[in-house]
Amino acid sequence: MRHSARIAVGPVQFRIGSDWREPVAALERLYAGYPGDDARPADATVRLFAARPWRRWLRPSVHIGGDFIVPDALPLPLSMGLLAAEMGMNLQVALGWRRHMLLHASAVARDGRALIMSGESGSGKSTLAALLGESDWRLMGDEFTLIDPAGGDALAFPRAVSLKNEAIAVVAARVDAARLGPLLAGTPKGDIRHLVPRADAIAAMHEPVRPALLLFPRFGGAVSVERMGEGEAFVRLTEASTNYVALGEAGFGALTRLVRGTPAFGISYPDSATGIALVEQLWAETPR
């Protein structure tokens, strides 16, 4: 690969190689504040490559590759190279990581305890985590949360937050513009703009945290809070884990312990401010 970068996000050391300079330069800008260790071997390799050599110049389109590939992934135009890099990083972790149970969930921490929010795309888990991460919470991650199968602790994966559509303006109004990446308009996921987590969240990204509260948010509709039983939380988290099956009994043990030891709620909320208020209320009521 002509251009490459090494980035450490939580416990994962990425090596990103690209046929073009632009996506690597954009990543280096977003991840400038992350610890770098060029000597450490890469855990995951992402490759952004041109389908055919001449395509690098003529209508360039970015294919995503690496240790794992998805054969039918669409190539993206070079203007969306940063999105391709991010998708590649997510893909390599989702398919390849085995050291921890990987939950498709956002997480924030306070006082050494973690709030984990799991939901489909559009549930608002990413926006809630981003907004909480701008108050007195530590952002652990907007997309993946790692659970240590041995001890049950949650570990952060604080990649740059992927703000989508309406969430861009909500968050941009509260943060220094220097922490925002370029606007990627009209991607297959809508408009996207990345937010660099606060420096203290990046500095603390290796500190494990005890899970204390599990939320399953749903954006839209009237306010509701429903206590969720251990069994339902277990089922939902097996669906939210990208490597539950691969981990075998270690994953089974980690998940049963997580749902037994962590109160869980399904919440609905009509807007971000209401969602934040609900989260704070449930957190205040959570036994220590």
Add this chain to the structure above:
Amino acid sequence: MVDRAYRAAPTDALRIEPLGELTAIFDRRSMQTHLVVSPMPEILNAMGTDSCNAAELAGRLAAAFDLDATEDARPILAERLAELAAMGLVARA
């Protein structure tokens, strides 16, 4: 209908974890997770290590849970045993 006999999985093959109303069962042989509700965990527990059919199982469950009308329970238990066999959690003896 023939009352078939089944044998439970070896004791170290299954990891059974009650989670409220559901019970999660990890089968170490297939690496599969099964989620079941009552009376499946009770049936597995009552089967012990020897083979048994629905009639014997009805007797054991009746004794354990202080039930009568085991005749009514027999066809239902035969169905549940067949379902557990389909999941691979018990096997035809």
